[in-house]
Amino acid sequence: MTFQETVLALKKYWSDRGCIIQEPYDVEVGAGTMAPETFLRVLGPDPYRVAYVQPSRRPADGRYGENPNRLYKHQQLQVILKPSPADVIDLYLGSLQAIGIDLRKHDIKFEEDNWEAPTLGAWGIGWQVMLDGLEISQFTYFQQCGGFDLDLIPAELTYGLERIVAFLQNVDSVYDIIWAPGFLYSDVRLKDEQQFSKYNFELADVGMLWQLFDLHEKECQRLIKITGVALPAYDQVLKCSHIFNLLDSRGAISVTERVGVIGRVRRLALGVAGAWMVEIGVKTEAVA
């Protein structure tokens, strides 16, 4: 199975189980969780099922394309089942079979791994899923998001696509993955990794980034106060979060600044979550 066939098989599998197949969110995010399809949709009492591939940018993880397993941008397949059905683990195991993993010939373990994202006011309980000693997925029952206790408990399944496919194709480097017939992962993405590593670590203009951070923060604060624009306000949170990551990879955030900046992003995220809760009619006050 090529990389894209694996992605298609997973999308088909989850589509058949009632998931909306969304396209990746088009603002930079560090993880599929941060896309509004997860961050905002898990709030409130309405059931929702969605799956999407989310390219996830983590500037500090870049290695100029030289490390076989580390990437500045990797692809996550994110599945949200809200509320989580009682057979959610069986459904997940079924998805592995759908991409050609014969469970009788492999070793699957669920090892404790709780998840927490302080900048999003979010945490959950769950596992890392280990296949023959390799972590292939993160499985989380969300408990809180944006500082709110969740009305319905969603299960979040996150597949690390590069890892899974490298495993299935039996290659030691993600760059050797066959993406499509005749094209390797390196053909598709290597330049991306090289150029963005250079930008993220060496070239990004720190002064400009700080200015952008301030601008997006102000815009977000302005929008939070206006009814009915939680989504555009959330885009501003994502911008701030990504700029923070860039500043971090440039080594531009001192120890004393760090906590403060994280706090600024967190306040924005909580503010947007509150605005969203008002918008969907769950709360009358936008406070967690």
Next chain:
Amino acid sequence: MSLPFLLEIGTEEIPDWMIVPALNNLQDMFQVLLDQQVLGGRVTAVDATPRRLVLKAEGLLERQADVEELVLGPAKSAGAGPAAGFAKKMGTTADQLVTQSTAKGDYYAITKRTQGIPVTEVLARELPNLILKIQWPKTMVWNGKGTERFIRPIRWLVALLGDDVVPFEIGGVKSGNTTAGHRVLGKPSFPVSIHDFDQQLKANGVILSAADRRERIESGISAWRVKPDPDLLHTLIYITEFPTPILGSFDPSYLDLPQEVLVTVMRHHQKYLSVEDADGKLAPHFIAVMNTNADPDGLVRQGNERVLRARFNDARFFWDQDQKKKLEDRVEDLKTVTFQAKLGSYYDKTQRVAALVKQLGGNERGAYLAKCDLTTDMVKEFTDLQGIVGGLYARAQGESEEVAQAIYDHYKPLSMEDEIPSTHAGRILSLADKWDTLVECFKVGMTPTGSRDPFGLRRAAQGIVRIIVEGRVKNAPPLEGEFLRDRVEHYFREVRGFAYDEIRACMAAGWADLLDLEARLKRVQGVRTTPDFEPIAASFKRIKNILKQAQFSDSTFHANLLEPGPELDLYEAISGTSGQPLESRIGPLRPKVDLFFDKVLVNAPDPHIRRNRLALLQNLLTEFSTIADFSEIVTERQS
């Protein structure tokens, strides 16, 4: 007729380290339920896998025994009116009342019979609460806000009393007689009875008994020389329902990397057991324990080998990369590593620790470099190796052996069982590092509360105590404060086995210097078994009480006011043995003290005599109190 009982709580995978405490908690609570509700029977076994907690009991009744109790009503003298009221309240008529004579006179009374209800009803009523009361370090909801909490979602419940289901429900799951097998090896759902439960599970790929799973792993690896690792073995037993060990290999060229790194990668990141060769050296093999019965095509072995290869490659890359910048060139970089938000960077901490190490006569260079490995790729990836990596790098970069070993050891002891640093320089460095953490955290109010101790201050304090005592650190900073006091008590009681009252007595005479305290404890423990000790300790208690009541603390007295006889004898015994060690004073003093209290009236009518006698006792108390406050010793007579 007595009945067997079976309870199985079926869940999603429970973290391995929480399972045994939860089982014990379940067992205790269930036995209390049996006893309090008079259901008969006792718990005969508890066992668990990651997906099920199981309790078995035997000898339960079908129905609680009826209970008869005599209920007293109004006094006979109150007459017929109140009697009728009482009878009505008890659901009977006045002519059914009997007379009960008590010390206070005769009363109306009635024998109340409470009929026992079927045990299955009691269990059905009590089990949901009992199950949800099992204590876990962290719980979750899965059915939505405000619903029941458990460690992981409950997916099925088996509850059988004899052949019958005990009916109840938790979070939409109804109890029954259907269980679930291994996720891959077994059927997802099948009926069981109490008698065939274990066998049915076995047939469905689940070894219920942890002891049997242990046995299966141990016999599976007996052909190899495996580095003993009881903690990891315990983990492997409780993350599997059907464990099967397999042997994997790695390229021997990786053995060039330090053994600590290889073992950490295998143990902490992959949960592999390490294998040694005939000489006890690390061999290029590992044991992985699968949660399934076989690896028919070798895919599991290959997969694990590939993962390990990638991890070892990372480690090699980190090692090479890290050597490009020496530890001493990384000190400045510590300014960007947070020690704690309120406490600044590791650079600041380094400066403080180095100053303290200097003051304590340790190795300053070691202190200066100790935290530099926090900036290395190796420690960023394998955080458990902090300190160890610094030590290895220091050695590789030509630092002295003293510096390298001190850095290597400076997080020790990591637990009660862990050893303290092996060298003096290491002990001073570890002590100073922990001391600094403690002092700084307390300064900004980050103190442990209840079971919460996010900065590991209790462990740090325990480390300080052990390093000073076991490492014979003579010039340690003086100890003070409630928090350290608790750790000192805990150490001497739990680790060293001194009696609680000995510790209290000796600490009352001071504990700033732990080596001095330890010496005094040993002496008090030594004399405690001598026949004169307990009586003299009791006398000290009496002396202390007398002085307290008299609100007296003056020690000046006049020998010429002493009355010949027991009083003078006591004085002479005190002054005659003055300067001698405690051990040789108790014998001669004890009869004199006894006789003094027997014959002499401390509260003499003449105020001068009275003052003088109190002063004599005050002197006696003071002389001994440099060793311990003996009035703290619990004596036979009190108990």
